[in-house]
Amino acid sequence: MVYLDHASAMPVDPRVLAFARRYLEEEFGNPSSLYDRGLSVRRAVEAARGQVAALIRAADQRKIVFTGSATESNNLAIRGTALRNRKKGKKVLVSAVEHISVMNPAKDLQKQGFELGFIPVDRYGTVDLAALEAELTPETVLVSVNYANDEIGTVEPMREVSRLVHGAGAYLHVNATAAAGRVLIDVQEDGIDLLTLSGNDLGGPRGAAALYVGPGVKVQSVMPGGGQERGLRSGTENVFAIAGMGEAARLAAEEMAEEMAREQAIRDRLIREVLEIEEAALTGHPTARLPHHASFRFSRIEGESILLNLDTFFDIQVATGSACSSRTLEPSHVLLAIGLTHEQAHGSVVMTLGRSNTVADVQYVADAMRETVGRLRGISPL
Template sequence: MDYGSASPVDARVLESMLPYFDKDIGNPSSLHSAGRKARRELEAARAKVANLIGAPNPKSVIFTSCATESNNLALRGAAMRYKDKGNHIITSSVEHMSVMNTLKDLQRSGFEATYVPVDKDGLVDAERIKNAITDKTILISIMYANGEVGTVQPIKEIGGIASDKKILFHVDGTAAVGKVPVNVEDEHIDLLTLSSNDMYGPKGVGALYIKQGIRIMPFLLGGGQEFGLRSGSENIPGIIGMGKAAELAQKEMIDDGARLIWMRDRLIENILKLEYTYLTGHRTKRLPSVASFRFSFIEGESIILQLNDMGITASTGSACSSKTLEPSHVLIAMGLRHEEAHGSLLLTLGRYNNDEDVGQVIEAVPKVVTRLRALSPLYPKKG
């Protein structure tokens, strides 16, 4: 129940990768036949990723090592390339830390950032984005969906605003691509971050879509691989795996999504029967795979540790998951008090979950919550 942290590599993906570890080992920059074969496979994978996101030109896809690198390349690359036009960047208050911390670093270099608030469901108001635009705004960066609470943002509406104002629009699609349909052309997306492992591909591979005609500054320099935007020998097995994962996602996403929605809603319906229990994130504008809750009077860390003892892996937005003493910045941005945010539970479903798994969680969570509340001095005892 923690696919949001790490997903298994699909067996079909692994099979596609294996020959490129020990047999087909050519470097795509080489001119010999082994190198030319590696180049063909690299470009085939690029085309599969482009097809998944509706990109008309596969050369718009740049392979990276992960979504964090893609976010850094998008934000730093765009900011430095267009700094002569302005220094203002707009984002939301619930972005991933690879966006938040990159923007903080850019602010130390003289850029300005506006962090647009969200509502109680984690939704960004497109009008607030529009109202934050100044004559110095060069970039808007909004995640497609939040992996912690599942809320899906009004990307097409925000993209339309950015397009009308001729402002670059970056979208962190890590949590969404491969789970819900994403179309860069229809949604006016100029830069899109993708993650391989979040769609059952290998770890250590990501991609950045860059709309044709848009130029950004590279920050990893070397031999000029990936059209000069991301130097370094390409991870051919990983890239082939990401391409296969994208191909499978395009074919199976709708059916997978329907199955996940059924399981997700069964979790939500049953867990919300517990008193002092609340759903986090938007009820309907939500990723198919995410069921997220908060429980009053108890700590999220205790919940996940006890669930782990019962054979269930889960996550929490509180301290132990963020490696700090602070609760989730996402939940705080949604208006929760610190003590409320500390009682969070995140369940993320995936391709290999089944009804039996859901039933096990529905049986386990009430037992854990009841046991912890009985120990809590904050819980109002009855009788």
């Protein structure tokens, strides 16, 4: 098997599992309890909070709020910030290439009377800074721009975005799910007010994510209850997943430079090989992209057909578009936003590398792609 879909689901790092399993089997107390077993797991939660804060270079670990998923973190950031600050203004801006878990909360706000604007991007998926500046008004309360796109791999010019957003007096939310652990993130230097992270995308177990809420940022809870996580995210903490996320964040911080250099070398070779296929094209920015990310489009065939053929005949797993949107027959809104036609967007393939991949995979994958594309074009009515 050659697994190339780490953007949708990463295997849990065995070291993380070995570290965190004690919170399933032995230390199972409730972090809100005052007896020793509860205090012990509370210390584990706080240790994880510090490790996540260190990964994104947050000055205060208390600014990390644990949630159950990146989708929940995005909802808390977007809906919670807009609703809490509606007296300031009722305009929200999101980039045209945001994840669906950012798009839909923003559209929900629109139904509640907020004005919603979309920031266009260029053919590489990079935010149009001039268009962003033109959209910003005194009524703008929140802007959401992902750190890097999970479908096309493009890394955004975050500091320039932050400068414009803060110049207009608005808050900046950044979905860093695809980028954390793969590029250096510094919430202070980057000027980020709210930042979303996912535990599984760091190599931790599913069921834990985080939201960084910067100094002075006012957010209202969107899920009231027992008041856990500073009252912003009620519900008994999933200590196993949170502790695992903390350990995964620690490992990512320590090993990121070396691992990403290794994966980028594999990625570059993979891109060169695949682009030798007739009518294959790279999507996303050619250089300002995630180091583990390769994305393509192929004319006259469907990405779903490529995916299924690679899986069935070669035991290679890839993606076509975002995993959260893959069950719809509609073309990816990200690919349409960068100027592709519906037909071109339907021929997308996304490959994302992880620790299990080696340079030896490249030739096998490239050969399988050539054979698959040739076979499918041979039977295509186009």
